[in-house]
Amino acid sequence: MPLPVVVEPLTNKELEVLGHLTELATTAEIGAAMFISVNTVRTHVRNILRKLGTDRRNAAVRRAWELGLVPAPGVVDAAEAGNDPADPASGQTA
Secondary structure (H helix, E strand, C coil): CCCCCCCCCCCHHHHHHHHHHHCCCCHHHHHHHHCCCHHHHHHHHHHHHHHHCCCCHHHHHHHHHHHCCCCCCCCCCCCCCCCCCCCHHHCCCC
């Protein structure tokens, strides 16, 4: 049976929390990084799980990779790798 699609889009804050989940950050670490309480982090995580149709953090991250909401592991953004063609300092030309 195919997984359900995201019915309700994730908010910017939920996407930010999701990014921290991909880094295996704890609730407390996410709260500290985002300057929000652990209760607020838990609320965001609960909303992410509901919207992605999962019941565990790692399943939500996997689902987000499948949907293209976060980069898959090992995929490095060109700007992060220093190979941004728009940046003349990177040595790349457009």
